[in-house]
Amino acid sequence: MEKIRVGILGASGYTGADAVRLLARHPQVEIAALTANSHAGKPLAEVFPHLSMLKLPDLVTWEEVNWSKLDAVFCGLPHGTTQEITAKVLASNPAIKVIDMSADFRLRDMDTYAEWYGGTHRAPDLQAEAVYGLTEHYRDKIAGARLIACPGCYPTATLLSLVPLVKAGLVDASEIIVDAKSGVSGAGRGLKQNTLFCEAGEGISPYSIGKHRHAPEIEQEIGAAAGAGEPIAVNFTPHLIPMSRGELCTSYLRLANGATPDDLRAALEAAYRDEPFMLVAKKGVMPQTQNVRGSNYAQFGVFDDRIKGRAIVVSVIDNLVKGSAGQAVQNMNVAFGLEETSGLLQLPMFP
Amino acid sequence: MEKIRVGILGASGYTGADAVRLLARHPQVEIAALTANSHAGKPLAEVFPHLSMLKLPDLVTWEEVNWSKLDAVFCGLPHGTTQEITAKVLASNPAIKVIDMSADFRLRDMDTYAEWYGGTHRAPDLQAEAVYGLTEHYRDKIAGARLIACPGCYPTATLLSLVPLVKAGLVDASEIIVDAKSGVSGAGRGLKQNTLFCEAGEGISPYSIGKHRHAPEIEQEIGAAAGAGEPIAVNFTPHLIPMSRGELCTSYLRLANGATPDDLRAALEAAYRDEPFMLVAKKGVMPQTQNVRGSNYAQFGVFDDRIKGRAIVVSVIDNLVKGSAGQAVQNMNVAFGLEETSGLLQLPMFP
Amino acid sequence: MEKIRVGILGASGYTGADAVRLLARHPQVEIAALTANSHAGKPLAEVFPHLSMLKLPDLVTWEEVNWSKLDAVFCGLPHGTTQEITAKVLASNPAIKVIDMSADFRLRDMDTYAEWYGGTHRAPDLQAEAVYGLTEHYRDKIAGARLIACPGCYPTATLLSLVPLVKAGLVDASEIIVDAKSGVSGAGRGLKQNTLFCEAGEGISPYSIGKHRHAPEIEQEIGAAAGAGEPIAVNFTPHLIPMSRGELCTSYLRLANGATPDDLRAALEAAYRDEPFMLVAKKGVMPQTQNVRGSNYAQFGVFDDRIKGRAIVVSVIDNLVKGSAGQAVQNMNVAFGLEETSGLLQLPMFP
Amino acid sequence: MEKIRVGILGASGYTGADAVRLLARHPQVEIAALTANSHAGKPLAEVFPHLSMLKLPDLVTWEEVNWSKLDAVFCGLPHGTTQEITAKVLASNPAIKVIDMSADFRLRDMDTYAEWYGGTHRAPDLQAEAVYGLTEHYRDKIAGARLIACPGCYPTATLLSLVPLVKAGLVDASEIIVDAKSGVSGAGRGLKQNTLFCEAGEGISPYSIGKHRHAPEIEQEIGAAAGAGEPIAVNFTPHLIPMSRGELCTSYLRLANGATPDDLRAALEAAYRDEPFMLVAKKGVMPQTQNVRGSNYAQFGVFDDRIKGRAIVVSVIDNLVKGSAGQAVQNMNVAFGLEETSGLLQLPMFP
Structure with a gap:
């Protein structure tokens, strides 16, 4: 079989680097283009020396890409930009599949998008076409999609653990509290004071309480899972942790319809029985980010709350x-009909 | 004025070391005895080389201490032991003041103690005499006390932020959710696999969900603040964070009696207006453990929840x-009638 | 082709865990036995939850292993033990290949072994047979070997950078200074105070100055490379760094025979031109452990010294x-005639 | 006694923050002015929330400072700027004492300055007047000085350990190798990619090998200590370590005049017997940065080298x-004739 020729847009960010790390060893993929407009003309090894052993095309601007040579494009660009580029690329190369890692096509409601991202959406038609890329829950739609909006990191950790519970009516969707903790790489490679080693190290700080852009995304999907027809308000409170990688969400839930914590665990086990990357911890076992570092796995745990009628769900x-x-x-x-785990079976790295 | 002669029991733990760090520079104190039974005979500098510049008595066993030479004793011993030692010491030297940093005299209910600490309390009479040492809320009783049970670290962070709110009836005491995050020093200097650098580093893990011994202590005081006459169940969920020092508690609260988040902030400001160590952050400012590292200060912040009728309180x-x-x-x-801030005005160390 | 059936002895240590991580995804290997005497009877997932997704045999004692079912054994046991086990195994199953990750067969001189490891070697015949497993420099011997003594981590980092230079006579072998820095995982998973998070974090400390057991191993190979017939004294000064993985050695060298730093770089490039895992950094580029984290790559850099007639070599x-x-x-x-890079092409993980 | 009124220029950097931390609790000091041109008009608490409990003047530009109200000025400004400001201030307010923490007045030779700092010195007359502020070795001159050029962090760590040895002729000054390791705060609070948490964390990297600006400063003082009349080339190789604070220098030395490592230790003990901040570790004890964190202490250790005729000195x-x-x-x-330890006796903070 011929290899899938992929381009990675925004290859100088952490997400771009990890896409290269995975795709460069993917047996059915050829990396055919890498863009980073501020570093165009350089080899990737200059911005990511840990990838210096790879033979890769040099970085170019996205305007220089020959799209007709590509089968798929991974977008790791800042929000806003992606809409424009995607529209241009698909207009002239309708057979390309766009796998977007930015936030540009995640929110189905245009008003919500405008409210949270500071302006009108520039490609509403494509938004209508885009499929939300939470693989385990949108697999069928993804299979036929041309534009896939990969979820944010927090929504991924949160929704994978909560969607099966909300769908099954085991928890009260109207009162979900998500205390989230993330490593610093979630903030990207841009230069910001709060992500300096001396600022983020040896300390923990909450941020964007009640105002994080991943909140409306979580609310959209919780609403959909609940069959509500519209988003449901969720408490989402993120904290910055002195580690590079990893995300842990502790969700505080009110049980519904007489469910017990054991019922919740059973529901997750049932939902993910045949999933290659979903790990439900046994009763009493604590998930921790160390268990999934560097890998595509997610792990979940369900625990009793000391307050009656409530439960705690942890996801990493x-x-x-x-x-x-x-x-x-x-x-x-x-989307390309390959083995779903292809190129993704690296085991977690511990320590 | 003559100096207060203090003994520090259990000086080879982290808590003991920090007591030495503070007391050695306290202008009205003389460190007259240091115990560490497993290191008796050694200078403290051998177990804590960062204190090698101090002229201090060598470590002895607690059995070797001449109690009649002491005015006050700081106990940093494992739970259980403290009860016995305190009983013996106070029987023969009733004028000594015991400031206990262990958990031995924190729980007023003997059954609760037995349930959580695995056995019958060995000094119930002293328990009845002990004063709970949450300074800002028990100051009057502490002033005349002979036995002070200093709160656990988590109860301190939690209660300082919640007691004024519960007392004022601004939040529903029956549904308090505390998501707590602690640095590794909270687990002590004992050798445990989960506190090795490679295990605790670059990762976050919850632990003791629903089963942490600080939960009944928090519940006792929340119950008292609510005027309930008995403990109230509280969700207390701790996480281990890759940093040495610092603790942050994010509390998820249901508002009561029509209160708003601004009311909560105002209540904290009112409660702590004249307190030297209590810092209430302005609206929108995020507390972070970096702001109090190495110091006796606590900082609080109050935030809106996206779910109506709820609020979020952060304490560090x-x-x-x-x-x-x-x-x-x-x-x-x-307890000795000194200036309350004496020896405690070191500023936080950042970075 | 039939898979190679391997056993991993000492699978509950960090080295054992990383052997599992690599071998479980090696296309020509089947993990047929895992031992950890103190955890026998448990699944590996209980001691290493990050490997819970693997279907693996449970942990057993090494006495329970059916050696006749194995083609190769990886030993990650404490020194001393390995000699005995290897002798027994090879006596009854002479076709097995033993790949030893302990220190038991690294030192060719029995007196040196006895001096540094506190006792007489218990398998001197096997020592005579053992091949030193610095792959890039002993490949031919390894190809036919039955017992391979893999080098220590520090000797690997040091010798890979220095052996080509010493062999070429470009540096004075009698005055090599190696300032080494290691992450904490190098100290293993055993419970030691100095590897607790709070002790090793936010600080750096030298250790075992002039007395580290990797010094005689380095000296043996430097002596051999210099054609000296005997070990040559080397300054080897290790430091503990607050990170989990990674090792960086900065070697301070006196140039010989009129060589320049550029000659050294050229010598490394020539030596490693066709090596898949050896990366020589361009002039001016600094190697860093971040560039090789989690991977089998090594990186080298050569730099001018401000003191005339000297050079600095960095290896990670x-x-x-x-x-x-x-x-x-x-x-x-x-040893089994497979593609040398098989199962080892995971790229470094950054960040 | 009236308090010394000090101004701190460049109070928004880490050095400025630590100056405030110390001076705000100094019993004979009043902080009368704080400058940070890019933050003028803000309270310091906005740029350093860990200092929010202090009552301090707001940040102003340095042009707004009323110098006539000040007795002393601490300069924590970028190099170059300091020369200009100092010249202006001293011209109009000759009684002010300037304590410069920048690099502007450290190099006595104007050509060396121009070579390393990229331009002609703008206040050569003041340079001639400036005293090098390595307190323990220039105390007499500092006592009468109006302009004190505090040494760089690396020169401080290096020179404190080496100057007594060079002066005593115990080591060969022409072949000093200094392998230095620093926490990330040494790089300042400016936004640079290599000091982001994800870049500096979990890894170690050398930098500026052979080209660090602290090299000529070390060379100047080693030359002076050796009585050489001119700088002596020193190998100075710094590394960035994943910690916020702390610096450890491992110096590799050739012994001179028949000296032994024990002689070196004795020389340091003799030189520093009456010094309040200088700690010489006993034979076999390893200095570590954890021992001095947050404090004004320095610690030294001397060790045998496995190569004959050499020794290793560690300083933190x-x-x-x-x-x-x-x-x-x-x-x-x-400079003001106060007790030298005033305001500086905070003990190291560990963990």
């Missing part, structure tokens, strides 16, 4: 893999 | 200072 | 991969 | 305290 992922580049590759596999 | 402390040795020194200051 | 590896389990797998590949 | 400091703000305060104390 690697934010750059299952939370971004890994899920993107998984979606590519689905 | 240094678990070894305000959460242990610092609060103990503060209590000593109160 | 991942201590658990190229410094242990990865090199062991590489040696297995060589 | 906190780069922001003894390596910058602490030493500056110490110099202020000397």
Whole structure:
């Protein structure tokens, strides 16, 4: 079989680097183009020396890409930009599949998009076409999709653990509290004071309480899972943790319809029995980000709450893999009809 | 004025070391005895080389201490042991003041103690005499106390932020959810696999969900603040964070009696207006453990929840200072009628 | 082709875990036995939850292993033990290949072994047979070997950078200074105070100055490379760094025979031109452990010294991969005639 | 006694913050002015929330400072700027004492300055007047000085351990090799990619090999100590370590005049017997940065080298305290005739 020729847009960010890490060893893929407009003309090894052993095309601007040579494009660009590029590319090369790791096509409601991303959506038609790329829950749609909007890292960790429970009516969707903790790579490679080693190290800080852009995305999908027809307000409170990779969400839930924590665990086990990357911890076992570092796996645990009628659900992922580049590759596999785990079976790295 | 002669029992643990760090520079204190039964005979510098510049008595066993030479004793011993030692010491030297940093005298209910600490309390009479040492809320009782049970680190961080709100009836005490995050020093200096650098580093893990011994302590005080006459079940979910010091508690609260998040902030400001160590962050400012590292300060923030009728309260402390040795020194200051801030004005160290 | 059936002895240590991580995804290998005497009877997932997704045989004691079912054994046991086990296994199953990751067969001189490891070697005949497993420099011997003594992590990082230079006579072998820095995983998973998070974090400390057991191993090979017939004294000064993985050695060298730093770089490039895992950085580019994390690659850099007639060589590896389990797998590949890179092409993980 | 009114220029950097931390609790000091041109008009608490409990003047531009109200000025400005400001200030307010923490007045030779700092010195007359502020070795000159050039952090760590040995002729000054390791705060609070958490964390990298600006400063003082009349070339090789604070220098030395490592230790003990901040470790004890974190102490250790005729000296400091703000305060104390330890006796913070 001929290899899938992929381009990676925004290859100088952490998500781009992890996409290269995975795709360069994917047996059915050839990396045919890499873009990073601020580093165009350089080899990737200059911006990511840990990839210096690879033979790769040099970085170019996205305007220089010959799209007709590509079968798939991974977008790791800042939000806003992606809409424009995607529209241009698909207009002239309708057979390309776009796997978007940005936030540009995640929100189905145009008003919500405008409210949270500071402006009108520039490709509403494509938004209507886009499939939300939470692989385990949108697999059928992804299989036929041309434009896949990969979820944010937090929504991935949250929704994978909660969607089966909400769908089954085991928890009260109107009062979900998600206390989220993320490693610093989630903030990207841009220069910001709060992600300096001396600022983020040896300390923990909440941020964007009640205002994080992943909240409306979670609310959209919780609403859909609940069959509500519209988003449902969710408490989403993220914290910055002194580690590079990993994300842990602790969700505080009110049980519904007489469900018990054991019922919740059973529901997750049933939902994910045949899933290659979904791991439900046995009763009493604590998920931790160390268990999934560098890998595409997610792990879940369910615990009793000391307050009656409530339960606690914990979920962990690697934010750059299952939370971004890994899920993107998984979606590519689905979209091209490949083995879904292809190129994604690296085991977690511990310590 | 003559100096207060103090003994520190259990000086080879992190809490003991921080008590030495503070007391050695306290202008009204002389460190007259240091115990560490497994290191008896050694200078403290051998177990804590960062204190090698101090002229201190060598470590002895607690059996070797001449109690008649002491005015106050700081206990940093494992639970259980403290009860026995305190009973013996106070029987023969009733004028000594015991400032206990262990868990031995924190729980007023003997059955609760037995349930959580695996056995019958060995000094119930002293328990009845002991004062709970949450300084800002038990100051009057501490002033006349002979036995002060300093709170656990998590209860300190939690209760300082919640007690004023519960007392004022601004939140529903029956549904408090506390998501807590602690640095690794909270687990002590004992050798455990989960506190090795390679296990705790670059990752986050919850632990003891629903089963942490600080839960009944929090419940006791929330119950008291609510005027309930008995403990109230609280969700307390701790996580281990890859940092040495610091503790952050994010509390998810249902508002009561029409209160708003702004009312909560105002209540904290009112409660702590004249307190030297209590810092209430302005609206929109995020507390972070970096702001209090190494110091006796606590910082609080109040935030809107996206779910109506709820609020989020964040509190931070240094678990070894305000959460242990610092609060103990503060209590000593109160008990001996000294300036409450004496020896405790070191500023937070950042970065 | 039938798969190679391997057993991993000492699978509950970090080196054992990384051997599993690599071998479980090796296309020509089947993990047929795992031992950990203190955890016998448990699934590996209980001691390494990050490997819970694998279908693996449960842990057994090494006495329970059916050696006749194995083609190769990876030893990650404490020193001393390995000699005995290897002798027994090879006596009854002479066709097995033993790939030893311990220190038991690294030192060719029995007196040196006795001096540094506190006792007489218990399998001197096997020592005579053992091949030193520095793959790039002993490949021919490894190809036919039955017992391969994989180098220590520090010797690997040091010798890979220095052996070509010493062999070429470009540096004075009698005055080599190696300042080494290692992540904490190099100290293993055993419970030691100095590897607790709070002790090793936020600080750096030298250790075992002039007395580290990797010094005689380095000296043996430097002596051999220099054609000296005997070991040559080397300054080897290790430091513990607050990171889990990675090792960086900075070597301070006196140039010989009129060589320049550029000559040294050229010599490394020539030596490693066709090597798949050896990366020589361009002039001016700094190697860093971040560039090889989690991978079997090594990177080298050569720099001018401000003191005339001297040069500085920097080398980096991942201590658990190229410094242990990865090199062991590489040696297995060589010994069994497989593609040398098989199962080892995972790219470095950054960040 | 009236308090010394100090101004801190460049209070928004890490060095400035640590100067505030120390000076705000100094019993004989009043902080009368704080400048940070890019943050003028803000309270310091906005740029350093860990100092929010202090009552301090708001940040102003340096042009707004009323110099006539100040007795002393601490400069933590970028190099170059300091020369201009110092010249202006001293011209109009000749009684002010300037304690410079920048690099502007450290190099006595104007050509060396121009070579390393990229331009002609703008205040050569003041340079001639400036005293090098390595307190323990220039105390007499500092006592009468009006302009004190505090050493760089690396020179402080290096020179404190080496100057007594070079002066005593115990080591060969022409072949000193200094392998230095620093926490990330040494790089300042500016936004640079290599000091992001994800770049500097979980890894170690050398930088500026042979080209670091602290090299000529070390060489100047080693030359002076050797009585050479001119700088002596020194190997100075710095590495970036994943910690915020702390600096460890491992110096590799050739012994001279028949000296032994024990002689070196004895020389350091003799030189520093009466020094309050200089700690010489006993034979066999390893200095580590954890021992001095947050404090003005320095610790030294001397070790045998496996190569005959050589020795190893290790020194540690906190780069922001003894390596910058602490030493500056110490110099202020000397210059104003105060107790030298005033305001500087905070003990190291561990863990």
